[in-house]
Each structure stands twice: as structure tokens, then as C-alpha cells.
């Protein structure tokens with residue numbers, strides 16, 4: 144009976160993931176169908192270095208005043224996202240979890256457990272902070288709650304395998320929601336960072352040998 | 356504008372036709388870069404302290420993301436499927452009268468498009484671009500604040516933004532030439548006008564011609580000392596382009612193309628922008644994109660050129676002429692938005708005895724509050740001066756007696772800050788300090 148549930152919910156998760164993937168593809172198609180604004184001005188700095196900086200050192204907590212000042216929010220975000228990535232790893236490895244080495248399961252438990260805690264913490268933090276509350280929409284709260292539940296269930300699966308069907312159902316829900324709600328920032332992040340590196344690298348402001 | 360931020364003038368009333376025009380502008384401007392900027396914000400609020408408005412007056416409406424959200428709400432309502440289906444869920448909103456007023460206050464009233472929030476956003480959100488798009492939409496429906504609108508119009512009609520006539524321009528140049536000759540006792544000094552095939556064409560901010568001709572004299576002294584092959588054009592000489600601030604690409608294009616034509620007619624190799632932050636940014640970084648073609652000449656800032664002259668030994672400076680403590684205010688459009696960060700420091704290390712940095716500085720420097728065309732929009736002056744408190748505190752902490760900068764809008768705003776916050780400092784252009792320190796070739800027996 145339990146095996147049936149696992150099989151059924153796994154397929155629900157697969158369908159959910161497929162729908163989510165289609166949604167993401169359509170978002171990608173939408174942005175790629177828009178014109179790319181060419182920059183005709185002669186470069187002053189290295190574009191390559193700017194883009195490299197945007198995706199590497201530029202994300203370090205000490206590099207931006209904002210993250211230096213709000214290191215707690217920064218690290219909450221980092222651990223939450225690491226937890227989400229670990230939860231996806233658990234998802235894709237779920238049929239073979241029994242064969243996974245013990246130490247790896249412990250690493251996954253730490254990441255998903257911490258991720259879930261830091262994820263949920265985002266809800267009161269968003270509510271308590273006047274600025275964040277003012278900026279927030281229902282989607283913001285729902286997105287973080289849904290992702291935190293997904294991450295918590297990944298942790299749960301690593302502790303109690305019987306939670307697998309619920310984890311699969313949560314996966315389907317999350318995957319379907321990704322292209323519609325705030326979580327879709329995962330798609331645009333790469334574009335935004337690339338354009339940031341491109342613009343400010345070209346102007347010699349970031350990532351250059353003598354610039355920070 | 357009334358005290359509660361309402362614009363009562365007839366032209367600020369939204370009609371169906373205006374709504375359609377504004378949305379069409381948004382639709383046409385939606386390129387990949389703007390799409391990413393509109394979509395990627397996670398509303399974390401980390402950008403709050405990047406903005407001088409927020410630091411001076413920490414309220415949610417002063418968070419950069421809040422300003423950008425005003426346009427995002429409209430974008431979601433008309434361009435996002437979920438925003439259309441469930442607007443309340445994702446914070447989408449109709450472009451109605453209330454929203455248009457929010458947009459005016461956010462885009463024109465409390466943002467200088469300085470970009471400090473951009474380099475501080477973990478997601479790389481380009482709020483400058485969002486704000487300029489909002490300004491473009493508002494300008495398309497004739498909702499640009501009066502002063503900014505007038506500045507652009509005067510430039511388009513008269514060829515410069517203060518309506519200076521060619522006669523006045525030439526007279527001022529001749530007067531400055533005489534003054535400089537008298538000051539240096541050198542009759543060979545020249546301010547060349549319309550010289551064909553000069554290497555360099557120099558531009559001015561019309562304020563220099565009208566109110567600060569001594570800055571023309573300073574520039575002329577530097578060019579003459581360096582033995583530069585330079586000239587000025589009477590065809591087009593205004594370094595400014597307030598189309599950058601109104602968001603009007605058509606006006607920006609027209610203004611830029613006038614200058615382009617003048618340089619081409621003279622056959623110069625280099626267009627040198629006066630110490631004017633947004634003028635530099637407009638010509639150096641934006642104009643070719645507005646025009647859709649690359650310039651056949653090089654564009655550089657006078658700051659870069661002065662640094663080059665010092666480096667190449669073309670001018671020699673005696674720093675002891677400037678013994679007072681000097682700090683430098685990086686104009687946002689030159690430093691953060693243009694990469695000119697090392698050059699002013701290099702210049703000041705040679706031109707003054709005691710240079711001290713303000714904190715933060717360079718790409719991280721706070722906007723003085725005079726950017727974004729803010730000085731032309733008097734209806735927002737109260738907020739502008741209040742936001743200048745951040746700069747006043749930065750200056751005060753340096754213990755400097757002179758604040759050097761290289762932008763006219765900064766110069767004006769810094770001077771207002773000086774008066775309002777009772778700072779005992781003098782505000783000066785970089786070139787003034789350089790010109791004063793020049794060891795005149797003939798004085799040193801060369």
C-alpha cells in the first residue's frame with residue numbers, strides 16, 4: 144500500500160516538475176523574445192571581468208555595504224537557499240536514498256534542516272521589518288512558506304522515509320507555483336546579474352584590477 | 356504640487372488616452388535588461404540604506420525597491436498573467452490617477468537615479484533603469500515637472516539649456532581670453548573658436564558661460580599650459596542633456612546629435628566633456644545608444660584629460676598653492692555610473708597639499724542629492740535638501756575646508772547643503788584647483 148502511494152505521488156511530483164519546467168521555459172522564452180539592448184559606447188573596463196565579478200566575488204558578504212550592514216538577513220538567505228538546493232538534491236536522489244552513505248545523509252540533514260529553519264524565519268522577519276512588510280505581497284509570504292515546507296519535508300524524509308509521499312506532493316505544488324509566483328526570480332537572477340556585470344564592467348566600475 | 360503630493364494642474368490629470376500612451380511607452384521599452392530588473396526583485400529591503408533619501412529620513416517610501424515597485428505594480432497588472440488574473444496576490448495595480456501621482460513622486464520626486472542601490476542590490480536590480488522608464492512614461496503624457504520640462508525644451512529650442520545666445524557665448528569667451536592674458540601676462544594665450552581639425556573640442560555647461568566664467572578661464576589655462584590643440588564650437592557647445600533625466604529618448608537623441616554634428620563638422624578626434632557629471636554620462640555612455648550608431652570620435656571627461664596631462668608631464672603643478680585640506684565628492688554620473696574614480700584622486704594628490712577621502716567614496720559614494728535633474732524640479736526641493744544631510748555629515752567628518760567636485764549639479768547642491776547645514780567649507784571645481792596650481796611654463800623659464 145505504502146509502495147503504491149510512493150509510486151503514485153512520485154508520478155504526481157514528476158508531472159508537477161514537468162509543468163513547472165514548461166512554465167520556466169515559457170518565462171525564458173518571454174524574456175529572450177525581448178530585444179537585447181546593445182551598448183555601443185566604447186568600453187572603459189573589461190566586460191568579462193565585470194561579469195565574472197558579478198557572479199563570484201560580487202556576491203561575497205563583505206563586498207556590498209548592504210550585506211555588510213544586514214549580514215543576518217544575508218546569511219539567512221544564503222542558508223535558506225543552500226537548504227533549498229539540498230532539498231532538490233534529496234528529491235532527485237530519493238529513489239536511492241537507502242543506498243546513500245551515512246555521512247552524506249547527515250550533510251543533507253544539516254543543510255535541509257537549517258534551510259527549513261532559516262526559511263521559516265523569513266516569515267516573521269518579513270513581517271516585523273517595517274520596510275519588508277511594506278514591500279511584501281501575499282505571494283512573498285506564500286512563496287517562502289511553500290519553499291520552507293518543501294525543504295522541511297526533505298529533511299523529514301531523511302529522518303523518516305514514510306514522509307516521502309507528502310514530500311512528493313509538496314514538490315508538485317512547489318514546482319507548479321515556481322513560474323507563477325515570486326520564486327521565479329531564480330530564472331531572472333542570472334539575467335540580472337549578467338546585465339549588472341556587463342554594464343558596470345564595461346564602465347570599469349566593478350571587477351577591474353584596480354577597482355573593487 | 357500641493358502639500359500632500361498631489362499635482363493639481365490640468366496636464367497632470369490622467370485620461371484614457373494618456374493611460375494608453377504611457378502603457379505603450381512601457382511596452383516599447385521592455386527589453387531584456389528592463390524585464391530582468393522588473394522581475395528579479397525579491398523585496399528583501401536590503402537596498403534601503405543605500406539611498407541617501409532613506410538614510411536621511413528612514414521611512415518605507417524611501418526604500419529604493421518601494422520606488423521601483425510603483426512601476427512594477429503597473430507592469431504586473433498589464434504584462435504579467437498572474438498580475439492580470441489575481442492582482443491582489445502579486446501586488447499589481449491599475450495605472451490610475453492615484454498610481455500616476457505615486458509614480459511622479461517616486462520617479463521624479465525622490466530618486467536621483469544615482470545607482471547606489473544598484474551596486475548594493477544582491478540581485479543586481481537596476482533601479483535606475485526602472486525609474487528612467489517611469490519618467491519616460493510620465494514625460495510621454497506631459498507629466499514631467501515644470502522645471503525639468505522647461506530645461507529640455509529650452510535646450511531643444513535654443514541649442515543650450517539656458518538660452519545663451521551665440522553672441523553672448525562668443526563675447527564671454529573673448530572676455531575670458533583677455534582676462535587670462537592679463538593674469539598671466541602672456542599675449543599668445545588663446546581660446547580658439549571653431550578651429551577646424553583641432554584634436555580636441557571642449558564643451559561647457561551653460562552655467563559656466565552665464566554665472567561662472569572663471570571656470571572657462573580655468574579650463575583655458577589648463578589647455579594652454581598643456582599646449583593642447585583645442586577649440587570650442589559655436590554650433591553646439593552645451594555639455595548637458597536633461598533628456599537623460601526626463602527619460603525622453605527623442606529629446607536626448609536630438610540634443611546628442613546636435614553635439615555629434617558639431618564635432619564632425621570640425622573634424623576633431625576627441626570630444627571633451629566639461630566637469631558636468633550627467634553631461635559626461637550622457638555623451639560617453641548613453642548617446643551612442645540613443646542615436647543607434649557609434650561616434651567616429653572619442654568622448655572623454657575633462658577630469659580624465661587633466662589627469663592625463665599631469666601623468667604625461669604636459670602640465671606641472673605646485674600643490675603648495677592649495678595648502679588647505681581638501682576632500683572630493685564623486686559625482687554619481689562620473690564615478691559609479693562612469694568609472695572615473697582614480698583620476699580625480701590622482702589629480703588632487705598633485706594639486707593640493709592635504710587630500711582626505713570622505714567615507715564612503717568612489718563607487719560607493721553617497722549622492723549629494725543634486726542628481727537626476729533634481730535641481731530643476733523646485734517642487735521637490737524640501738526633500739532634496741533633507742536628503743543632503745547625508746552628504747553634510749560625510750563632509751563634516753573629513754574636517755576639510757574645501758570640497759572639490761567635478762559636476763555642476765553637485766556644485767550647486769553642495770553649495771545649498773553648505774548654506775543649509777552651516778558647513779564651513781568652500782565648494783570648488785577640480786579644474787579651479789588645478790588651474791590655480793599650474794606652474795606656468797614661462798614662469799619656470801621654459
Ligand code: SF4
Pocket residue numbers: 395396397398399400401402403419420475476477478479480
Ligand atoms: S532592489 Fe534588490 S536589495 Fe532592494 S528589495 Fe529588491 S532585491 Fe532586495
Ligand code: SF4
Pocket residue numbers: 405406407408418419422465466467468469470471472473482483722
Ligand atoms: S538610484 Fe539613488 S536615489 Fe534612486 S533609489 Fe537608488 S539610491 Fe535612491
